[in-house]
Amino acid sequence: MQKVTKEWLQSIEALRDVPQDQLQWWIDNSRHYELEEGDLLLKQGTPTTGTHVIITGRIQLYIAQKAGIQYLSLLGSGDVSGYLPFSRAIVNILDGRALENTQLMTFPVERMNDLIHTQFELTQALVHIMSTRVRDSTILQQQNEKMMALGKLSAGLAHELNNPAAAIVRGSASLSKHLKLKSAKFKEISTMRMSEQTIEQVNAKMLEVLAREQKQVFTMMQRADLESDFMDCLDSHGVANSQEISESFVEYGFTCDDMEELSAIIPVQYLSPVLNWISDSLVIERMVRDIQDASQRIEKLVGAIKNFTHMDRGRHKEYADIHSGIQNTLTMLAYKLNKGNVELLEDYDTSLPRIKVFVGEMNQVWTNIIDNALDAMEFNKRGRLEIKTKRDGNFIEVTISDDGHGIPEELKSRIFEPFFTTREIGKGTGLGLDVVSRITRQHGGSLQVDSVPGRTAFVLCFPIND
Incomplete structure (x- = not known):
């Protein structure tokens, strides 16, 4: 094994200014040993054994999950890990395995009080290492949590975007086909000889039907019956393409009574071409409307994504409507709401003032809590999610509740601990509620x-008031 000296320890940046007599004391009171390739230095859930200094070799830190292994960081020569002064981590929260033969120096946790009370500069240096580790861990945790949030939403967003995009493709293809057929029918219409009064009467009737605000919603069976009756009405007047015409006319609220009025206005020889022309116009109007609706849906989703991730914004607080972030989150999680057969109840106090927040971080709060609620209701194959906002003195209060299985009493005090989770292995890291708690504070x-x-x-x- 390589001999560990006080000069070698001073080559570690964090220990450079520690007096040599304290470093020698640390060396003399530590355990010096080697791990072979594959041996565990740290095991998740087991008590911490001490402060580890990597002399030679490498240690891989990771979390083992059902879905696979999540690698976190790699320790090499000169890195310090394990228990540090004033740390509250008495249990290992990660696994650490030697990637090759690795030499270590471990100061036992049982002697930590002696170190703190007798080796001031060494203690100070180790505390500085701990604060740096906490800072780096927090940054990594934030990045991991953001990536997890995006991972949770990506499948749902793909589904939500695919539906309107496919509708646009189908609609545009059908629209192109109908526009090509339109020219042939225009020739037939242009040779007609109808009086200006007749044309105005037909136009007035069309506008009257289309302007009806209350269009009844029918079941598939009711709609099929109406279309069948309308086809009989068209056939009785010798109108061609009665099936296609009945589908479009019934959708726009036409009835057999409306049909009889039109047949009384339009000369019999022109009835079929006029109705076919009108039907084509209605079909094209419907296609344009469907394409417009699908485009607006995509626009809304893209807007929600931009607001949710808070693109193009600086890292500073700004005044924001609390409801906007909640609504964007619900839009992002719409697929999961629908898939879980979840009833959404919203009770917002819209008179609440804007508050100064980090908008991106607040969206993480809503995502984690709402996503947890949806997971908690999965076992019922249905659920009810309630979101309520109100003013409570100088505070805005947001309550998010679900009718899932609940949290066992013995676990309530632990749900905000880092890496603690009540989900199945592989379904969560246990970082979500810790992030919620940190951002709230x-x-x-x-x-x-x-x-x-x-x-x-x-x-x-x-x-x-910020």
């Missing part, structure tokens, strides 16, 4: 949870 707010079987409510309060 960052905004000067408070968070509490009330849970019994059949109802879990997260209550968040944010100050109105």
Whole structure:
């Protein structure tokens, strides 16, 4: 094994200014040993054994999950890990495995009080290492949580975007086909000889039907019956393409009574070409409307994505409507709401003022809580999600509740701990609620949870005046 000296320890940047006598004390009171390739230094859930200094070799830190292994960071020569002064981590939250033969120096956790009370500069240096590790871990945690949030939403967004995009492709192809057929029918219409009065009467009747606001919604069976009756009416007047015409006319609210009025206005020899021309116009109008609706749906989704991820914005607080972030999150999770057969109940106080927040971070809060609620209701194959906002003095209060299985009493005190999760292995990292708690505190707010079987409510309060 390589001999560990105080000079070698001072080559580590964080330990450079520690007096040599303290470093020698650290060396003399530590355990020096080697791990072979594949040996575990850290095992998730086991007690911490001490402060580890990597002399030679490499240690891979990771979290083992059902869905696979999530690699976090790699420790090499000169890195310090494990338990550090004043740390509250008495249990390993990660796994650490040697990638090759690795030499270590481990200062036992049982001697930490001696170090703190007798080796001031060494303690100070190790605390600085801990603060740096916490900062780096927080940044990594934030990045991982954002990536997880995007991963949760990506499948649903692909589905939500695919439907309107496919509708646009189908609609544009059909529209092109109908426009090509339109020219042949225009020739037939242009040779007609109808009086100006007749044309005005037909036009007035069309506008009257299309202007009807109350169009009844029919079941498939009711619609089929109406179309069949309308076909009989058209056939009795010798109108060609009666099936196609009946489909478009019934959709726009035409009845057999309307048909009889038109047949009384239009000369018999022109009835079939006129109705076919009108039907084609209605079909084209419907296609344009469908394409417009699909385009607006895509525009809404893209807008929600942009607002949700907070693109093109700086890293600073700004005044925002709390409801906008919630609505964007619900839009992003719409696929999961529909898939889970979840009833959404919204009770918003729209008079609430805007509050100064980090908008991107707040969207993480809504995503994590709502996504957890949807997961909690999965076992019922249905559920009810309630979101309520109101003013409570100088605070805005947001309550998000679900009728899922609830949180066991013995676990309530642990749900905000990093890496703690009640989900199945592979379905979560346990970072979500820790992120929610951290962001809420960052905004000067408070968070509490009330849970019994059949109802879990997260209550968040944010100050109105930053």
